[in-house]
Amino acid sequence: xxxxxxxxxxxxxxxxxxxxxxxxxxxxxxxxxxxxxxxxxxxxxxxxxxxxxxxxxxxxxxxxxxxxxxxxxxxxxxxxxxxxxxxxxxxxxxxxxxxxxxxxxxxxxxxxxxxxxxxxxxxxxxxxxxxxxxxxxxxxxxxxxxxxxxxxxxxxxxxxxxxxxxxxxxxxxxxxxxxxxxxxxxxxxxxxxxxxxxxxxxxxxxxxxxxxxxxxxxxxxxxxxxxxxxxxxxxxxxxxxxxxxxxxxxxxxxxxxxxxxxxxxxxxxxxxxxxxxxxxxxxxxxxxxxxxxxxxxxxxxxxxxxxxxxxxxxxxxxxxxxxxxxxxxxxxxxxxxxxxxxxxxxxxxxxxxxxxxxxxxxxxxxxxxxxxxxxxxxxxxxxxxxxxxxxxxxxxxxxxxxxxxxxxxxxxxxx
Amino acid sequence: xxxxxxxxxxxxxxxxxxxxxxxxxxxxxxxxxxxxxxxxxxxxxxxxxxxxxxxxxxxxxxxxxxxxxxxxxxxxxxxxxxxxxxxxxxxxxxxx
Numbered sequence: 001x002x003x004x005x006x007x008x009x010x011x012x013x014x015x016x017x018x019x020x021x022x023x024x025x026x027x028x029x030x031x032x033x034x035x036x037x038x039x040x041x042x043x044x045x046x047x048x049x050x051x052x053x054x055x056x057x058x059x060x061x062x063x064x065x066x067x068x069x070x071x072x073x074x075x076x077x078x079x080x081x082x083x084x085x086x087x088x089x090x091x092x093x094x095x096x097x098x099x100x101x102x103x104x105x106x107x108x109x110x111x112x113x114x115x116x117x118x119x120x121x122x123x124x125x126x127x128x129x130x131x132x133x134x135x136x137x138x139x140x141x142x143x144x145x146x147x148x149x150x151x152x153x154x155x156x157x158x159x160x161x162x163x164x165x166x167x168x169x170x171x172x173x174x175x176x177x178x179x180x181x182x183x184x185x186x187x188x189x190x191x192x193x194x195x196x197x198x199x200x201x202x203x204x205x206x207x208x209x210x211x212x213x214x215x216x217x218x219x220x221x222x223x224x225x226x227x228x229x230x231x232x233x234x235x236x237x238x239x240x241x242x243x244x245x246x247x248x249x250x251x252x253x254x255x256x257x258x259x260x261x262x263x264x265x266x267x268x269x270x271x272x273x274x275x276x277x278x279x280x281x282x283x284x285x286x287x288x289x290x291x292x293x294x295x296x297x298x299x300x301x302x303x304x305x306x307x308x309x310x311x312x313x314x315x316x317x318x319x320x321x322x323x324x325x326x327x328x329x330x331x332x333x334x335x336x337x338x339x340x341x342x343x344x345x346x347x348x349x350x351x352x353x354x355x356x357x358x359x360x361x362x363x364x365x366x367x368x369x370x371x372x373x374x375x376x377x378x379x380x381x382x383x384x385x386x387x388x389x390x391x392x393x394x395x396x397x398x399x400x401x402x403x404x405x406x407x408x409x410x411x412x413x414x415x
Numbered sequence: 416x417x418x419x420x421x422x423x424x425x426x427x428x429x430x431x432x433x434x435x436x437x438x439x440x441x442x443x444x445x446x447x448x449x450x451x452x453x454x455x456x457x458x459x460x461x462x463x464x465x466x467x468x469x470x471x472x473x474x475x476x477x478x479x480x481x482x483x484x485x486x487x488x489x490x491x492x493x494x495x496x497x498x499x500x501x502x503x504x505x506x507x508x509x510x511x
Contacts, residue, residue, distance in 0.1 A: 028457060031441040038437065040444065040453065085437040087446035087453070113435065115448055137433070137449050 032266060032274050035320040038084040038310065040274040043288045046074070046102070047094040047280045048383035052121050054146070054157045056185060056219040056226065059279070059291055061094040062385035067281040071101040073301070077278070078105065080305050081114045088115030088138075092288070094280065094383075097124040103132075110138040119144060119183060121161060122168025127175070130168075134177035142181040142209065143168050148196035152189050156226075173204040181248065183209045186236060187226040194239050198247070209248040210240070215347040215357075216289040218384060220376070223348070230365075233358060234259065255340035258333035258360035269342055272297065272319035276310065284309045286319060289343035293380040326353025333361060349375040418499060420492035424478070427507040428495065429469040434503050438462060445503050454503055461494055468504060
């Protein structure tokens with residue numbers, strides 16, 4: 001999952017190059033808020049199928065959706081990305097490599113000069129795959145890891161997943177793949193391991209990428225338990241400030257700018273403006289953290305492609321309008337945090353024009369305390385595997401956090 | 416790698432072969448597939464300069480062809496130097 005990573009250092013020729021007529025409304029930032037010709041950062045979830053069952057999965061993945069885009073439809077989308085000059089796409093899932101046509105799609109994208117960065121749990125990174133990936137400048141890989149130690153990681157991602165991820169990293173490094181990403185969702189349990197994650201990335205010649213735990217998908221169920229404490233959030237901010245651009249964040253933590261100094265990145269909510277998500281069945285959502293009917297802009301099948309959805313969907317046009325400042329407008333830090341993450345607010349039942357639930361100044365906490373479970377938005381879709389039918393009083397239940405036994409593709413819950 | 420504005424303006428440049436440009440209302444986005452870095456060209460005129468580099472004997476000529484005035488030349492030279500430092504543009508081969 002990622003959002004504006006490439007411009008994590010928005011590298012601007014810093015000279016005063018605005019045309020003389022440009023007023024403040026013509027700043028680059030204002031352009032981003034009004035939306036671009038095409039996304040800077042497009043996430044494309046190829047499948048809801050996954051061989052793991054991470055507790056915080058943003059897309060509630062598990063089982064393949066029978067309506068998944070066909071190979072031909074995927075190739076057509078890649079053609080459209082090339083026409084729109086979308087430089088690269090972030091491919092995810094689910095576990096994208098479980099699609100039988102995964103390598104075909106990857107090769108086709110590269111042929112069309114559409115770069116690919118894909119997220120994987122590493123389970124299918126064979127030595128052969130690693131060699132293939134290392135050979136292309138147009139492909140980047142992101143291995144997900146949520147604990148520097150097996151105990152911390154496997155509690156989130158399932159038994160054995162730490163070993164699998166490390167094996168993939170070893171193979172990539174051995175194949176000569178430089179600068180692949182190790183992608184960590186920062187939680188209450190692993191935030192003390194930031195230095196260990198960094199050391200791991202250094203050991204493999206990789207780059208560390210830290211992202212925010214969001215209450216989206218299955219993450220809604222674990223968010224309160226795993227989210228950072230106020231003290232941890234502050235130390236994360238200090239750590240990020242100390243490491244600057246050497247650690248990627250996908251602009252995840254722009255809400256922490258309210259501590260005082262901006263972190264590297266665009267520092268705005270890019271949903272529907274500079275980022276968006278295409279899901280496995282062609283639904284287009286405002287960002288990777290908003291897989292919900294309320295943020296669905298349209299479907300590439302019904303709209304005749306992705307471009308029309310990006311350019312003309314009612315939702316995206318609305319997100320590109322100047323937003324009311326709401327309760328945050330009077331806060332002196334509003335220019336820094338812009339009110340935080342829309343998805344974090346939505347899935348915790350807070351007002352979209354109010355503070356982020358993890359507002360650095362603490363304005364979210366009283367609202368969170370008041371928000372009742374009854375007000376939380378119900379999930380619009382869920383592709384989680386159903387837990388194996390419970391036998392009467394199972395003697396022990398590590399099952400809860402372990403990946404479920406492999407099951408054949410089943411129809412999803414939806415018709 | 417520090418380059419002076421004069422050096423940049425007096426030499427011939429072209430877009431790095433690994434870079435793609437996309438026009439945007441504010442100017443253009445430039446993406447380098449090798450370094451995976453994105454740069455923003457913050458004015459349409461700068462985008463025109465970069466697009467026109469390959470056909471000109473030096474960067475100053477590319478600037479003039481894109482309508483950059485003498486008083487703006489230094490700031491465009493600095494922008495090109497920054498792009499050169501990031502590998503977005505490269506020197507055109509003399510012998511070519």
